[in-house]
C-alpha cells in the first residue's frame with residue numbers, strides 16, 4: 447500500500463479499512479504510517495479514498511449522541527492558526543445564546559497552537575472527560591471544551607500526533623479526514639468550520655483553502671451534519687498574543703467586552719453561523735457578549751472542569767523585548783514567523799511526548815496598520831528557558847515590515863463562506 451500511494455496509485459476500500467484498523471491496533475508500525483502519510487501528502491487522494499479513509503477513522507472507535515439534550519448542538523473547528531484562541535470565547539458565547547456546544551478540541555500541531563494546551567494553563571483545569579461527564583456538563587452549563595475521549599476516532603489520535611512530527615500535516619485528505627472523523631463521530635447536529643488561509647495556515651492559497659472547505663462540507667453533509675465553512679485570513683496572526691496562558695488572558699478580555707477587534711469580529715461571526723446552523727433564532731451574539739452572560743458561562747464551564755477561573759494565570763520566568771528598528775506604519779506581520787517563534791519559545795512541542803510551557807509565547811504591541819516609533823516595544827517574548835530566545839528571534843527576522851509614510855490598506859478577515 448505504501449508503494450502504491452508512492453507511485454501515484456489508488457487504494458481500494460478494503461485496503462483503506464485494513465490500513466486504519468491495523469495502524470490503530472499497532473500492527474502497522476509508526477514508520478510505515480509515516481511513509482504512507484508522506485506519499486498521501488505528495489500524491490493526494492481521490493474523493494472516494496478520502497470518504498473511505500474518514501469512514502474507517504470513524505469506525506476505529508465509538509460514536510456519541512447528544513439526542514437526549516433539550517437543545518440543539520453546534521460545534522466549530524478551525525483548521526489551525528496562530529493566535530487562534532477563538533474557541534475560548536466562542537463556546538461559552540454560543541451556549542449563552544441557547545445552543546449546546548460540545549467542543550472537542552486538540553493540542554498544538556506544528557507551529558499552530560492547540561486549544562487544550564491553552565486551557566491547561568488555567569490552574570486545575572482538566573481536558574479529559576468521560577462521555578457521561580460531557581453530556582452532564584452540556585445539560586448544566588451548555589458548553590464543554592475537552593479532549594476527544596479515548597474511544598472517539600482513536601485512529602486520528604495516533605495519526606495526529608504522528609503527522610505533527612513527520613512533516614505530514616499539510617495534506618487536504620489528511621486534514622479533512624482528521625477533522626471530520628472526530629466531528630461526525632462526536633454526533634454534533636451542526637458544524638461550522640473555520641478554514642484558515644495564508645502564511646500562518648496549513649493552506650497557503652485561497653484555492654487550496656476553498657478545496658479543503660468544500661471537501662469537509664461535503665463529508666459533513668453526506669453524514670447528515672449541517673456543515674458550513676468560512677474561509678478566513680491567517681496571513682496575520684489573530685489578536686495580540688500567541689501562546690498558552692497569554693491567549694487565555696486575551697480571551698477573557700473578549701468575554702469582558704474588550705479584546706482585540708479582529709478576535710471579537712471572528713468570534714461574533716462564527717457564533718452567528720453556529721446559532722443559525724443549529725436552527726435557533728435568539729439574541730444577537732454581539733449583544734450577548736456585551737451583556738456579560740457569556741463570561742458567566744465561561745466561568746461555569748472552567749469551574750465544572752476543575753479549573754479556577756479567578757486564579758492568576760502562570761507567567762513565563764523570562765521575557766525579552768524586541769523594539770521597533772524604525773518609525774513608520776507596521777505594514778506586515780507574518781503569522782508563520784510569529785507562530786514559529788511562539789513554538790520555539792516552548793508554547794508548542796518538538797516531539798509528540800514533549801510538555802508545553804504554560805507561560806511561553808509572543809505578545810506583539812502593534813497590528814498591521816498601526817504606527818510604531820523607533821525604540822518602542824514591538825514584541826515581548828516569553829519563556830521559562832531563555833536559551834530559546836535566539837531561535838525565536840531568528841524566526842521573527844524578516845517576519846514584519848515597517849514603512850515610513852506608507853498608506854496601509856486593511857484586508858478583510860472573512861474571505862469566503
Ligand code: URA
Pocket residue numbers: 524525526552555606615620621622624625
Ligand atoms: N485539526 C485537526 O483536527 N486535524 C488536522 O489535521 C488539522 C487541524
